[in-house]
Amino acid sequence: MPEEYRNIYKTARKTRGYTQESxxxxxxxxxxxxxxxxxxxxxxxxxxxxxxxxCYDNQALAYQHLRESSALMNRVVPKLEPRSVLEIAVRIHNRIKELENKGGLDRLMAIAENNVIDDDERPEFYAIVAEVREIVRSGLELDVYCASDFMPV
Structure with missing residues (x-):
């Protein structure tokens, strides 16, 4: 069986260097x-x-477990990709700047001002939400795949 298809629990344990007994x-x-x-x-x-x-110091295992065992998780949380901290930071920066440059944050505030999303605003609102979801996705990737690398022990 190829390495990438191995059991996530076994892979996490072996990556940490533990025997099954320990x-x-x-x-x-x-x-x-x-x-x-x-x-x-x-x-x-x-x-x-x-x-x-x-125990395994492996935050990604939580994400993988929930992704494999919960249909709800798959519908709510976007699929994450393991990326470097640099790549994720650049993605977050670029997406926030793009949203800002397109006036997305100001438009979101204008749409939200009356606490109603009318039919004329709905397509623009969904487009803004899609951009924000990409920022959130990158934030989750940073937390799941990179945060433990930088946390003090």
């Missing part, structure tokens, strides 16, 4: 439970995954 002990679960998660026989609860995220 990981199970740190997570306070049985080795057989960990094996079941890592073979896909069972899906770990969100509480167990939260412990894995902390």
């Amino acid at each position: 990981a199970a002990e740190r997570l306070n679960i049985s080795i057989s439970s960990l094996q079941a998660y890592e073979t896909g026989a069972r899906i770990p609860s969100n509480d167990v995954v939260e412990l894995m995220v902390i």
Whole structure:
């Protein structure tokens, strides 16, 4: 099986350098439970995954778990791509500047002023929302894929 299709829980554990035995002990679960998660026989609860995220120091595991186990997550949270901190910072900067240069923030305030989005404003409002979602997406990528690299230990 190609590396990118390996089980996310197993990949996170191995990336951290833990054996199944040491990981199970740190997570306070049985080795057989960990094996079941890592073979896909069972899906770990969100509480167990939260412990894995902390133990393995792998924020991306939380995102991957929720993405694979929750249809609602897939509908609400955009698909994230692992990017470098530089690439994400540039994307955020460029998208905010573009929104500002197109007058999107001022238009959003004008649309919101009467607390009603009328039919004439709706297409422009949706276009602004789409641009803001891209900024939010990049912010999430920064948090999920880069934040732990810069947090003090």
